[in-house]
Amino acid sequence: MAQYPDTLQFNHLNRPLGVEWTARNLEVEGVIPPDIQGAFFRAVPDPAFPPLHYDDTTLSGDGMVSRFLFQNGAVDHDIRYVRTPRFEAERKARKALFGRYRNPFTDSPAVLGVDRAVANTTPVWHAGRLFMTKEDARAYEVDPHTLQTLGRWDYHGALRSETMTAHVRIDPHTGEMFFFGYEAGGLCTTDVSYCIADRDGNLTSEQWFQQPYCSMMHDFAITEKWAIFPVFPTTANLERLKQGGLHWLHEQHTDSWVGIMPRYGKVDEMRWFRGPKGVSAYHFVNAFQEGADGSLVHLDLCLSSTNAFPFIREPSGIATPQWEIQGGLTRWTFDLSQPGEGFDSRLIGPPGDLPRIRDIDQGRPYNQCWLPSVNPHGGPPVPGGPVGTSFNCLLRLETQTGRLDMMSLQPGMAINEPIHVPSSTPGHDGWLVCVVDRELDPQHHVSELLILDASNITAPPVARVKLPVALHPQVHGWWVSAEQLSQSKAGRG
Ligand code: V55
Ligand code: FE
Secondary structure, three states, X not given: OOOOOOOHHHXXXXXXXXXXXXXXXXXXXEOOOOOOOEEEEEEEEOOOOOOOOOOOOHHHOOEEEEEEEEEOOEEEEEEEEOOOHHHXXXXXXXXXXXXXXXXXXXXXXXXXXXXXXXXXXXXXXXXXXXXXXXXXXXXXXXXXXXXXXXXXXXXXXXXXXXXXXXXXXXXXXXXXXXXXXXXXXXXXXXXXXXXXXXXXXXXXXXXXXXXOXXXXXXXXXXXXXXXXXXXXXXXXXXXXXXXXXXXXXXXXXXXXXXXXXXXXXOHHHOXXXXXXXXXXXXXXEEEEEEOOOOOEEEEEEEEEOOOOOHHXXXXXXXXXXXXXXXXXXXXXXXXXXXXXXXXXXXXXXXXXXXXXXXXXXXXXXXXXXXXXXXXXXXXXXXXXXOOOOOEOEEEEEEOOOOOEEEEEOOOOEEEOOOEEEOOOOOOOOXXXXXXXXXXXXOOEEEEEXXXXXXXXXXXXXXEEEEOOOOOOOOOOEEEEEHHHHHOOOOOOO
């Protein structure tokens, strides 16, 4: 296929840009708060070559690392492809060599055995290193200053898991990074690794357990005492892959499950709770525990009645159109002092996804979260992102008081996931930074960066940063303070 498919996955905001660029001293309207010193890293999937398959998705796009660098009110931007072996092989051939999303049986024989990683989902900062992650592979380390790719990350040979999630959880008090990898022992296996890296970045624990079936475990959660693993019935099958088929189909009539174990415990202590059939959630907002022994566990998740991705629903024979998917921000509560597989569920907020909390609230009782959503009165959503329709507003929800605020964009605009930057002023809740896009026509859009007061999102942005080049939709982002950046271990073993 010499051309990009004329599907939503490759058009409108999703049209491939593939431009590596650098700009210094971007035009700023307003004033960048002095608190904002450091780097906003973004992971951007942007396919460098037209795919081998017409039904390919943006999830397979080559990862680009985008960085907004804030120094004393000035803002610079850089964007570079992650030099994965896959990107290098295709660049050399000047064409796509890798086939369908997570199906190596559809690859060109020329790249047999070459790592399929695209490093396109979340930039993760931990213990002085920046990793570009993708859940089907190991992470790639990137130099946070030069954006050079330093290589595949395996904790100096210690990591056994073949995969690492894009959704790690960092305990704000211990500095430990908790993470997992599914299909840890190979394609379509039910092996899941559960790992802890200490605050210095040493892998201190790696255990494996079996999930009930091979599901797409996109995110997980921790509390001070527990680790919580979701299993939703979007499933993989090796025979299907060997026949050149799709990695994932969604099973609307299969149970979901939640596994909970002590976060410093043994995987044999995992307790499985049975959830509703057919539901799906990509992102967990947060989790926390209650009670002297922490036996009441709350998990807040962006729950939907079926898989959110049309390219997974449609081949699964699920006819539900995007606007008929039910769901919303949901709190699942597990009482670990009681026997049984059951748990409570209640709605705590509207639908939305890509939720953000303050880093210091991770795994603790919390009151604030921010999440992009769709305002039905905000005009038709701009086509873009993996779902095919973008978010057009940002919500701020107080989970304890129920207060809800909405910042709605103008019609024709789309919002990417924000990051949160803490404030040094006591009592101030910090800032949100995010990219928004304005579609001019189906072939053109412009992007800008917004800086909002986190506790007052309905006020006009405190600053907007103009960009000379449009940006492709990001998946996730990460804030790295100037102080953290100064402690980079990049290039040091
Ligand atoms: C997601 C994103 C991915 C992926 C699997 O947002 C799930 C969900 C950008 O890649 O591979
Ligand atoms: Fe995600």
